[in-house]
Amino acid sequence: MDRREQAQVGVRRTVIRTLAVLVGMFAFAFALVPLYDVFCQITGINGKVDATAQSIVHEGVDESRYINVQFITRGSPGLPWQMSVETRQMSVHPGQMAEVDFTFTNNSHSENWGRAVPSVSPSRATTHLRKISCFCFEEQQLEGDERLTIPLVFQLARDLPEDINTITLVYTLYPVDRVIQSVSLDNALQSNTLNDSQSDLRNDLKNNKVVGETI
Amino acid sequence: MAPKLPPQPPLQHSNTAVADSQSHGHAAPPKGILRWLLTTNHKEIGSLYLIFSLTMFFIGGIFALVVRAELFQPGLQLVEPEFFNQMTTMHGLIMVFAAVMPAFTGLANWMIPLQIGAPDMALPRLNNFSFWLLPVAFTLLLSTLFMPGGGPNFGWTFYAPLSTTYAPPSTTFFILALHIAGISSILGAINIIATILNMRAPGMRLMDMPLFVWTWLITAFLLIAVMPVLAGVITMMLMDINFGTSFFDAAGGGDPVLFQHLFWFFGHPEVYIMILPAFGIVSAIIPTFARKPLFGYASMVYATAAIALLSFLVWAHHMFIVGLPLVAELFFMYSTMLIAVPTGVKVFNWVTTLFRGSISFESPMLFSLAFVVLFTIGGFSGLMLAIAPADFQYHDTYFVVAHFHYVLVPGAIFAIMAGVYYWLPKWTGHYPNEKLAQWHFWFSIIGVNLTFFPMHFAGLAGMPRRIPDYALQFADFNLLSSIGAFFFGASQLLFVLVVILCVRGGKKAPAKAWEGAEDLEWTVPSPAPLHTFETPPVFHRASH
Numbered sequence: 001m002d003r004r005e006q007a008q009v010g011v012r013r014t015v016i017r018t019l020a021v022l023v024g025m026f027a028f029a030f031a032l033v034p035l036y037d038v039f040c041q042i043t044g045i046n047g048k049v050d051a052t053a054q055s056i057v058h059e060g061v062d063e064s065r066y067i068n069v070q071f072i073t074r075g076s077p078g079l080p081w082q083m084s085v086e087t088r089q090m091s092v093h094p095g096q097m098a099e100v101d102f103t104f105t106n107n108s109h110s111e112n113w114g115r116a117v118p119s120v121s122p123s124r125a126t127t128h129l130r131k132i133s134c135f136c137f138e139e140q141q142l143e144g145d146e147r148l149t150i151p152l153v154f155q156l157a158r159d160l161p162e163d164i165n166t167i168t169l170v171y172t173l174y175p176v177d178r179v180i181q182s183v184s185l186d187n188a189l190q191s192n193t194l195n196d197s198q199s200d201l202r203n204d205l206k207n208n209k210v211v212g213e214t215i
Numbered sequence: 216m217a218p219k220l221p222p223q224p225p226l227q228h229s230n231t232a233v234a235d236s237q238s239h240g241h242a243a244p245p246k247g248i249l250r251w252l253l254t255t256n257h258k259e260i261g262s263l264y265l266i267f268s269l270t271m272f273f274i275g276g277i278f279a280l281v282v283r284a285e286l287f288q289p290g291l292q293l294v295e296p297e298f299f300n301q302m303t304t305m306h307g308l309i310m311v312f313a314a315v316m317p318a319f320t321g322l323a324n325w326m327i328p329l330q331i332g333a334p335d336m337a338l339p340r341l342n343n344f345s346f347w348l349l350p351v352a353f354t355l356l357l358s359t360l361f362m363p364g365g366g367p368n369f370g371w372t373f374y375a376p377l378s379t380t381y382a383p384p385s386t387t388f389f390i391l392a393l394h395i396a397g398i399s400s401i402l403g404a405i406n407i408i409a410t411i412l413n414m415r416a417p418g419m420r421l422m423d424m425p426l427f428v429w430t431w432l433i434t435a436f437l438l439i440a441v442m443p444v445l446a447g448v449i450t451m452m453l454m455d456i457n458f459g460t461s462f463f464d465a466a467g468g469g470d471p472v473l474f475q476h477l478f479w480f481f482g483h484p485e486v487y488i489m490i491l492p493a494f495g496i497v498s499a500i501i502p503t504f505a506r507k508p509l510f511g512y513a514s515m516v517y518a519t520a521a522i523a524l525l526s527f528l529v530w531a532h533h534m535f536i537v538g539l540p541l542v543a544e545l546f547f548m549y550s551t552m553l554i555a556v557p558t559g560v561k562v563f564n565w566v567t568t569l570f571r572g573s574i575s576f577e578s579p580m581l582f583s584l585a586f587v588v589l590f591t592i593g594g595f596s597g598l599m600l601a602i603a604p605a606d607f608q609y610h611d612t613y614f615v616v617a618h619f620h621y622v623l624v625p626g627a628i629f630a631i632m633a634g635v636y637y638w639l640p641k642w643t644g645h646y647p648n649e650k651l652a653q654w655h656f657w658f659s660i661i662g663v664n665l666t667f668f669p670m671h672f673a674g675l676a677g678m679p680r681r682i683p684d685y686a687l688q689f690a691d692f693n694l695l696s697s698i699g700a701f702f703f704g705a706s707q708l709l710f711v712l713v714v715i716l717c718v719r720g721g722k723k724a725p726a727k728a729w730e731g732a733e734d735l736e737w738t739v740p741s742p743a744p745l746h747t748f749e750t751p752p753v754f755h756r757a758s759h
Contacts, residue, residue, distance in 0.1 A: 007414055010412065011409045011413045011414075014412050018439050021439050021440065022405075022439055025439070025440055025443035026447055028443075028447075029444040029477060030447055030451075032476070032480075033451075033473065036476065037470075040470075115466060117465050121538075123538065172465065174467075176466070
């Protein structure tokens with residue numbers, strides 16, 4: 001085999017190998033999405049809370065310390081709801097069961113779907129917070145002008161690290177219908193002659209609850 | 216006591232292969248525009264890349280001047296804040312993806328085959344394709360400025376949800392443009408790896424290659440590793456915007472912080488993609504004009520590889536304030552500081568090469584020396600930013616802007632200009648006008664420092680980046696920066712003048728245009744004929 005042929009075989013081999021790496025890295029980028037979620041769930045980093053109900057653990061109440069639990073609620077553009085909480089903060093013992101009422105108000109005259117997404121700070125406390133019942137596990141539907149009060153039932157684990165004295169729970173309301181949420185797209189569509197067919201599509205999507213919880 | 220430097224054998228090459236390399240017949244190239252559209256010649260494609268990059272350098276520069284003009288004094292004078300945001304974003308995107316990266320690819324196209332004794336790149340037609348993707352990509356990107364809602368306005372880092380939920384409608388075009396530019400970079404990288412690994416002159420081992428070739432080989436591997444991640448991120452954005460997924464949308468269970476992790480997993484190696492070839496250029500120029508072999512060749516190679524490997528482990532130092540756990544803050548802080556070690560080795564080697572050298576100060580050398588000094592300043596401000604608790608204060612201030620402009624402008628761009636002045640005699644057969652080139656150098660170095668040095672102080676005093684208006688106490692720093700920016704921008708016209716004059720004529724250059732230059736490219740005539748090394752040169756390694 002002369003030099004030139006040898007080089008060509010080498011080039012082909014190099015190209016195949018680099019293409020394999022390329023495909024691998026592209027797949028890796030997408031694999032990072034579930035890996036990241038798993039990593040966050042195991043470590044509790046990022047304040048991502050388990051979205052399923054947990055059962056009460058009877059481990060006795062640690063009456064030697066009080067934990068200050070704060071509640072923050074936030075709305076978001078695109079959903080005409082208001083969310084309020086009966087008390088901004090409460091003191092609980094680790095191991096003690098606690099209940100607090102949250103009120104959702106639909107300020108518009110039409111029916112909407114929404115979801116309250118929780119976040120816990122400091123993130124180290126995330127794995128020590130057990131939610132027995134929470135509106136955040138599922139999407140909520142409110143009729144026009146409806147007002148709905150739902151309790152949050154939770155318990156702090158006794159093994160909560162000693163240095164944590166305050167835990168902040170933030171709930172952010174998000175509209176479930178993604179097409180409505182995209183405000184800039186809406187503005188662009190308003191100048192569009194296809195406006196009517198688009199809003200039909202939007203209504204279709206609104207009735208379809210699956211949209212918006214793809215991931 | 217004189218320190219004993221290890222004797223480095225100068226490379227010796229055979230000159231005989233060159234003379235008869237022109238004897239092969241080549242079909243006459245098509246005339247006019249078709250010649251450039253269809254060319255598969257590495258020298259012509261290299262020139263196309265360089266011309267494209269220079270054009271984009273001026274377009275990105277004009278965007279920067281719009282930004283600096285608005286910041287000349289507090290208050291809103293010239294542009295709307297929305298347009299200001301588009302200017303900062305487009306300036307970053309154009310400079311990173313359309314000016315610096317294609318300039319290095321152009322230099323690689325021109326010089327790598329010449330430096331390793333190959334007749335052309337390994338995949339010449341692919342080479343043509345990777346270049347012509349670029350004008351398509353950036354015409355598309357620039358056209359978004361004229362679309363309803365304007366162009367990208369979310370910063371060159373395009374953090375979600377700014378770039379998804381709150382983005383202008385043109386974002387889909389931005390994603391497409393970035394995809395095309397990314398494919399171009401990937402194809403270029405594959406070509407460079409295939410060329411370097413398979414087409415070296417007989418007898419040239421990997422550890423005999425010039426450092427520009429080495430740094431580009433490592434850069435190409437970085438490109439292969441991270442450009443697909445960028446492609447993945449923007450594909451997720453595309454799906455979030457158009458197909459109702461929620462990769463980065465908290466409402467649907469996604470996470471905006473995930474975007475930052477993915478982006479910087481690409482982004483940090485990306486910033487080294489923009490500096491490693493610069494190391495290679497400077498490592499060629501300093502020995503030439505110090506008339507001494509490079510000190511510590513092997514350690515230079517290992518340091519480059521170490522920097523490349525570490526670049527995958529430090530991405531979260533861009534996100535110290537997103538709420539990382541303490542362990543992660545410490546890990547990313549220490550791993551970032553570790554990069555200073557191989558970088559320090561490099562700076563040490565350059566300085567030691569200069570030590571007791573017989574130095575002359577032609578324009579390529581001036582730019583290279585400025586590179587060493589000013590890049591080191593940028594490196595030190597980088598070390599300051601690596602300190603996690605200090606970064607809580609510096610994050611998103613003009614201190615960061617000062618830092619990365621010091622490593623990119625007098626870093627990457629000065630190295631590119633040094634490389635152009637160094638190799639222009641080989642490309643055109645004429646020396647660049649040394650007097651004008653020296654003026655260009657002195658204007659540039661004054662302009663760069665006047666523009667970016669005050670930004671350190673503005674940043675430390677708390678001025679946030681990416682804002683069109685600012686508090687009165689930052690007025691003086693911004694005034695200086697703006698004057699410097701216009702001075703620097705205007706002085707780059709001198710660079711264009713020097714290049715044009717050099718193409719049209721000037722002092723004739725011999726094959727070995729610089730007295731101390733030793734690599735294979737200096738064995739072919741100046742200007743380099745269209746086809747070189749058709750018969751591979753015999754590479755002689757001088758024995759100790």
